[in-house]
Amino acid sequence: xxxxxxxxxxxxxxxxxxxxxxxxxxxxxxxxxxxxxxxxxxxxxxxxxxxxxxxxxxxxxxxxxxxxxxxxxxxxxxxxxxxxxxxxxxxxxxxxxxxxxxxxxxxxxxxxxxxxxxxxxxxxxxxxxxxxxxxxxxxxxxxxxxxxxxxxxxxxxxxxxxxxxxxxxxxxxxxxxxxxxxxxxxxxxxxxxxxxxxxxxxxxxxxxxxxxxxxxxxxxxxxxxxxxxxxxxxxxxxxxxxxxxxxxxxxxxxxxxxxxxxxxxxxxxxxxxxxxxxxxxxxxxxxxxxxxxxxxxxx
Amino acid sequence: xxxxxxxxxxxxxxxxxxxxxxxxxxxxxxxxxxxxxxxxxxxxxxxxxxxxxxxxxxxxxxxxxxxxxxxxxxxxxxxxxxxxxxxxxxxxxxxxxxxxxxxxxxxxxxxxxxxxxxxxxxxxxxxxxxxxxxxxxxxxxxxxxxxxxxxxxxxxxxxxxxxxxxxxxxxxxxxxxxxxxxxxxxxxxxxxxxxxxxxxxxxxxxxxxxxxxxxxxxxxxx
Ligand SMILES: Nc1ncnc2c1ncn2[C@@H]1O[C@H](COP(=O)(O)OP(=O)(O)OP(=O)(O)O)[C@@H](O)[C@H]1O
Ligand SMILES: [Mg+2]
Numbered sequence: 001x002x003x004x005x006x007x008x009x010x011x012x013x014x015x016x017x018x019x020x021x022x023x024x025x026x027x028x029x030x031x032x033x034x035x036x037x038x039x040x041x042x043x044x045x046x047x048x049x050x051x052x053x054x055x056x057x058x059x060x061x062x063x064x065x066x067x068x069x070x071x072x073x074x075x076x077x078x079x080x081x082x083x084x085x086x087x088x089x090x091x092x093x094x095x096x097x098x099x100x101x102x103x104x105x106x107x108x109x110x111x112x113x114x115x116x117x118x119x120x121x122x123x124x125x126x127x128x129x130x131x132x133x134x135x136x137x138x139x140x141x142x143x144x145x146x147x148x149x150x151x152x153x154x155x156x157x158x159x160x161x162x163x164x165x166x167x168x169x170x171x172x173x174x175x176x177x178x179x180x181x182x183x184x185x186x187x188x189x190x191x192x193x194x195x196x197x198x199x200x201x202x203x204x205x206x207x208x209x210x211x212x213x214x215x216x217x218x219x220x221x222x223x224x225x226x227x228x229x230x231x232x233x234x235x236x237x238x239x240x241x242x243x244x245x246x247x248x249x250x251x252x253x254x255x256x257x258x259x260x261x262x263x264x265x266x267x268x269x270x271x272x273x274x275x276x277x278x279x280x281x282x283x284x285x286x287x288x289x290x291x292x293x294x295x296x297x298x299x
Numbered sequence: 300x301x302x303x304x305x306x307x308x309x310x311x312x313x314x315x316x317x318x319x320x321x322x323x324x325x326x327x328x329x330x331x332x333x334x335x336x337x338x339x340x341x342x343x344x345x346x347x348x349x350x351x352x353x354x355x356x357x358x359x360x361x362x363x364x365x366x367x368x369x370x371x372x373x374x375x376x377x378x379x380x381x382x383x384x385x386x387x388x389x390x391x392x393x394x395x396x397x398x399x400x401x402x403x404x405x406x407x408x409x410x411x412x413x414x415x416x417x418x419x420x421x422x423x424x425x426x427x428x429x430x431x432x433x434x435x436x437x438x439x440x441x442x443x444x445x446x447x448x449x450x451x452x453x454x455x456x457x458x459x460x461x462x463x464x465x466x467x468x469x470x471x472x473x474x475x476x477x478x479x480x481x482x483x484x485x486x487x488x489x490x491x492x493x494x495x496x497x498x499x500x501x502x503x504x505x506x507x508x509x510x511x512x513x514x515x516x517x518x519x520x521x
Contacts, residue, residue: 002409206387209349210401210448211376 007216011223018196022228025192029232032185033279034239039174040275041240044267046167059137059144059155061123065093067149075147079125084136086128093121120151182282185232189286193225197294218291222284229283233276241266300325300456300487301346306355308341308511315341316511319355323489328482330498331491333508339491340384342508343458346489347381348372360455377405380449382459386441388433388448394420395429398447405452419447422477424470438465446474450481457481459490463497475500 015022063072079088091099096119101108127137141153197204207217244266267275301323308316316338323329331339344350345357348364357364362375388397395416402412420426423443428436433444442465449457459478463471475497482488492498498505507514 002412003403003406006403203389206389207400207404208373209347209376209381209383209387210404211373212404213373214370216404 003216007219008223010220011227014196014200014220014224015227018192018199021192021195025189025228026231026235028188029185029229029279029283030235030239032181032188032236033233033275033282034236034243036174036178036181037236037240037275038243039170039177040271041244041267043167043170043174044271045265046170048265050164050167059125059127059140059153061125061144061150062120062152062154063122064149064151065120067121071147071149075123075144075149078144078147079123082140084128084140086126088123088125091122091124093117093119096121182278185229185279185282186286186289189225189228189283190290192228193221193287194290194294196224197221197291218288221287221291225283225285225287226280227283229279229281229286230276231279232283233279236279237272237275300327300360301489302356302358303345304356304358306345306352306357308338308345308350309353314511316345316352316508319511319513321506321513321516323487325487326482326485328479328488328501328503329490330501330503330505331489331508332493332498332505333514335493336510337508338511339508340460341511343381343460343489343491346456347379347458348375349381377401377452378454379456379458380452380454382442382446382449382457382462384460384464386445388441388444390434391432393430393432394425394436394444397433397444398451401448401452407452415451416447419451420444422450423447423474439467439470442466443470443474446477450477453484454486456487456489459488461491461493463492463494468496471496472500 061075063075076088076090079085094117097117100119125140127140137155141155144150145153204217301321303319303321306316306319306321307314319338319342331342333339341350345352345364346359348359348367351365359375360378362371364375367375389400392400398416398420399412402415407415417426417429420429423446425440425443425447428440433441436444442462446459446462449459457478462478463474466474471494478488478490479501490497490501504517506516
């Protein structure tokens with residue numbers, strides 16, 4: 001108990017004595033973790049957006065003008081049976097034309113010369129949100145294509161696949177940047193702690209003389225590193241939050257992303273905690289590196 | 300308790316101890332004298348595991364210091380007290396905190412610690428300065444705090460290097476009496492000194508060193 005108090009007090013004293021180094025250590029750690037955080041934030045948001053894109057995957061089945069009523073109800077029955085489908089609506093040729101006029105009033109003249117309504121009737125199918133929604137889409141599309149009376153099947157698959165690919169690139173990017181920056185902050189903290197250690201060489205010698213073990217001597221420095229790392233992590237969270245707010249104010253509307261209603265979000269609380277924990281662990285690792293390295297040289 | 304066999308210790312260029320063989324029994328009080336540079340401090344440091352011999356064997360409490368793993372040395376030291384010639388007190392801690400430290404390292408409960416620290420501070424007459432920062436103490440005061448720190452955990456072996464070097468005759472008398480009392484309780488004491496008064500007052504076994512050699516070893520009586 002007394003021992004624990006002593007070790008904690010020593011760690012705090014160390015941070016206080018080397019105040020300039022402490023502050024530099026915290027700030028540099030904060031920036032390294034924040035740069036990693038930027039990637040993480042980007043990744044997190046791309047993932048969420050991909051998710052919501054997948055939620056809204058639509059398959060449009062264009063029907064042959066000459067489709068028989070029998071084929072049409074057979075198709076509708078097939079759609080009803082499909083479990084991955086959330087809903088489907090029928091859009092007749094007339095409704096399609098109306099929609100077209102409504103959505104593109106400027107281009108309405110394009111259809112005027114043709115006389116007959118060129119737009120096909122269609123079923124608009126919404127896929128139920130699921131992790132493998134995009135694979136359901138492609139199986140559905142190939143199945144439906146073979147049915148008689150179906151002219152063409154269109155879906156947003158391309159887009160989804162491209163975003164998914166992008167997010168996996170981002171994953172690799174975040175990972176490699178993360179590794180590099182982790183090494184950087186371990187080095188930074190390791191240096192900060194080494195300075196603290198050297199400044200108190202005399203004290204450590206005395207502690208050894210009165211029978212302190214290496215662990216007893218090292219613990220305050222490990223705590224110091226952990227505190228540095230955690231504070232750095234906390235500060236980086238603040239930096240990220242600030243940066244995030246600025247970015248969000250500038251791109252309020254994300255509807256251009258495939259016409260999807262998506263908004264960018266900050267990390268959920270668990271991820272924020274993880275970031276601070278990451279700082280703490282990096283800090284501990286950094287000081288362990290310098291403390292044990294130093295001790296090995298000494299004895 | 301303490302045995303040295305043909306121990307030799309060099310420092311760059313100079314020989315601090317050469318071919319020293321020595322045996323100290325449990326409960327003995329041994330004075331080590333000799334001119335400056337004779338190797339007294341070196342001898343004590345070797346026994347404490349603060350230096351390692353170039354040659355020869357050192358057994359302390361039946362453990363071979365040279366073969367001890369570095370992780371075992373702290374535990375050996377916890378059974379010993381060392382009054383260092385240059386005190387080595389922690390400068391930005393109080394007298395009390397300095398003396399308490401060996402007990403904290405051993406994980407002693409704070410109640411026991413309080414009693415022991417007060418006891419040993421009283422024994423060296425430093426109880427009234429317990430809250431003073433050690434960096435502002437006089438040399439004699441620092442020396443006494445160092446003695447209190449060495450005896451606070453009732454060591455099995457007490458090594459004292461010139462423990463009265465900065466004390467006036469009166470304090471020297473009292474501190475010497477303290478060492479005698481500690482020895483009377485069964486602690487093995489090895490005390491390096493130039494001081495006639497201490498030698499006469501203890502009047503026991505005396506080892507004379509010169510240039511790292513054992514000159515005489517007399518008075519194994521009493
Ligand atoms: N760390 C060291 N590096 C080099 N030489 C050393 C070292 N420590 C001691 N010596 C040398 O070893 C010899 C013995 O030193 P030691 O300190 O044991 O003497 P001493 O008997 O304690 O002297 P004093 O009475 O002045 O304290 C001296 O010649 C000293 O210069
Ligand atoms: Mg000496």
